[in-house]
Amino acid sequence: MEPVKITYESIDDYITQAPPEIREKLEAVRKVIHEAAPEAKEKISYQMPTFFLHGNLVHFAAFKKHIGLYPAPSGIEAFQEELAQYKGAKGSVQFPLDKPLPLDLISRIVKFRAAENREKAAAKAKK
Numbered sequence: 001m002e003p004v005k006i007t008y009e010s011i012d013d014y015i016t017q018a019p020p021e022i023r024e025k026l027e028a029v030r031k032v033i034h035e036a037a038p039e040a041k042e043k044i045s046y047q048m049p050t051f052f053l054h055g056n057l058v059h060f061a062a063f064k065k066h067i068g069l070y071p072a073p074s075g076i077e078a079f080q081e082e083l084a085q086y087k088g089a090k091g092s093v094q095f096p097l098d099k100p101l102p103l104d105l106i107s108r109i110v111k112f113r114a115a116e117n118r119e120k121a122a123a124k125a126k127k
Contacts, residue, residue, distance in 0.1 A: 054121035
């Protein structure tokens, strides 16, 4: 028998389902994203909290040992040096749960991605 998969209806729902010690970190990431891109809309995509602004802006998620941030490959590339101390991949970075979250860095990544998405939307609108 397959285990029951949890599906989330909202970011509130996602955060509520997380262990108490992780909820605070998820709320902090959410708050920073809201402040960096106040016009972005919240949704669940790929069963992860997602912010949408002229397309996917950034996803984030909780795991056993880290908070994952998914700002697309361009968001990782633009902050490559600052992100070098963290595990990651082409479009993701892992912030360990046992260390403080780099909220200022997350904010700058989100602002970069928001500007990038706005530019793409403006260019598309001109066509």
